[in-house]
Amino acid sequence: MPHTDPASLPTAAFADVAALSAQRSARWRPGLAAQQGPALHSELFASSREGGGAAAALAFALDDIRHVPRAEGSEARDRRSVLWVQTREAARRVGRPYRAGLPHALQGRVIHVLAEKAEDALFALEEGLRCRDFAFVLGEIAGNPGALDFTASRRLTLAGERHGVPLFLVRLDAARDLSSARMRWEIASAPSPAPRWNPQAPGAPRWRADLFRARALAPGEWVLGEGGDGLEAQRPARAADHDGGDTAASWTAGLRQRPPPRRA
């Protein structure tokens, strides 16, 4: 590769680099899909002792659908089906989707696939990503099966990006192994706000979401919840102090703070 003198480069190149840097230090926020398009491949790590993983995945997916600009001539409301793939082990641990408890927009749109093995689940996920009639694909895989290696996740990323179908893969009780997912989240349930009429009762669901690795976004932590008009995110009190503003300095913060990998 020939050596080039930086002075000979047009100033536009530097401007691009600056823009890129600014873009990289951008933070995730609800409704980001309006500018960047939907997140096409996200992984959500969650415990199998709670329903938070799939619930947060649905919340992210619905938020993206709400904010992605609709193409000319498409329907006002997205009525496409949703593919929900579970391995049998995942279904045993966290149960199967229950229609009456699904978000209202998704009731009657879920197509469920129960796969015996992780290989079959990956096949189903890939077929779902290739199908233009799915609004998004949601997978639930328990543990760290051998079939789900970097190659497999790269296949999923490429299939999703080629056909533009978002994939949300919930990893139950899994260690953070290699993956090509564009956004990787750690999800846990968080105490819910008190409802207005019965302070004794559990309120609207909330989750503590830790974005520990993302391709073009700075990592960070949020408390997510469904508000009146879509997904709402607040910075937790603990995360605010080490932030130091939206600078690229915090780019590696997520890596340094990485918790030791959990064993399933």
Next chain:
Amino acid sequence: MSGASAASTAPRRILSIWLPSLAIDRWRLVMGEQARALVDAPLVLISDTAHGPRIEAVTQIAAAAGAQRGMMLADARTLCPAIATAPSDPAGDLAFLEQLALWAQRWGPWSALDAPDGLLVDVTAVPHLFGGETLLLEDVREAFARRRLAVRMAIAPTAGAAWALAHHAPDGTIVEHHDDIERALSDLPVAALRLDQDVVTVLRRLGLKRLGDITTIGRDALQRRFRNRKSPAANPLIRRDQLLGRVPEPLLPVIAQQVPLVQRRLMEPIRHRQLLDQVVADLAQDMARELEGQGQGARRLELGLWRVDGEVIVRRLEMAAATRDPAHMLRLFAARLDDIEAGFGIEMVRLRASWAEPLALAQGDIESAAEDHGTSLAACIDRLTVRLGAQAISRPVPFASHIPERAQRWRKPLEPEPSSQGQLAFHARPLKLLDSAEKIAVLYATPDGYPQRFRWRGEVHEVVRVEGPERIAPEWWRERSGARLRDYYRIEDGQGRRYWIYRQGIIGDGRGGAPDWYLQGLCA
């Protein structure tokens, strides 16, 4: 063979194949070398009865020596002491005949057993594939000769006539029209009516020996004579009407319409997967053209592979929605051809759409970009079904029940949703329901206080917030009287994890002791 067929213009064509010495031929095939040693001996096949061995089948030589079917072996031995015997195997013969019936579908899309030793094949609209009915019969004769089976055949517009001609007329008789049947059959013996032996005896005693004789006396007279006989096999008039096609023959089901069918007869038997894929691709193209001509799409496809040694391998596919895309069919079949045993080779391949639905013609995609556009929902579900099985893909539909796990059923993904009453959204429901509710140990204030702490899957959860109870009574019209009510609670623990738990029963309800607690669902 029905009123429907009588209305249609072209008569049906039924090929009747009679294997007069099926048992003997099969015994020779099975025995091989041993049979060749006995080729000149008078051989009979016997079965053991309460009165000693009885003869079930005889070779020509044994028949010339005086042995007959149904004779006792001891009687035959007195006529011909040199008689050789072998055990008969009627069950094996029937299984063999079943295989033959399947194999005989190479001459027509539909065949039936005519136990114990015959086959019926519906060859309507098929003979032109073989160059005419005479050549079709030649083909049948050659194929059976290759398998060393003796046959007699006939083709007629009704099954009864074809049977009668095959058994009692010169071999290879063809009757063209309904009107010709009566003339062609008038010289046959009355046994050609497929009657019980005692009825045949009665007719013979009445002096009615040939079918033509029956028309000489009035129909009324026969009607009176057999007025109490309702079964076709005991009533010569019913049989005769069936034979002439005036009465439907319940032996044969009606095939209302010709199913789309394409086939390739191969010059050389193929043994390799690559060639088979090519043939299946060609067939898929043909099938797509055929379906397009009829304005239909296939829901179920059957791929039949006829092997040289007489085996038939069948692979079935069922599609989620009607399709006639050859690439899609090919892709689905490719997954099902891996375990084909080609044996000595496959000589004929046939693709048949046994269930087709109307599918309107649609304009193809003009843009080449449509390639990148991804598959349709139906195609995706077909692929998943082929790989994972039909029961793996489903969708939840509501069902009218109060019991939460009963209120949702799993149905096929593309079935229209059954109509149901709108759900009352008084109570929140969990996002996930466990396959079966898991028992938990709960600390609570009896008899019906809030849960305070519980242990699930080996971990203790402190209950911080509770909503409930939501009482769901057992469905008394369905369940046994001992079923207990359920009190559901929506709870949140110290870490914010939300669950749906219930207490089954209540102390003092007279339906058991202390109530159990279960965790049934995970909330969002």
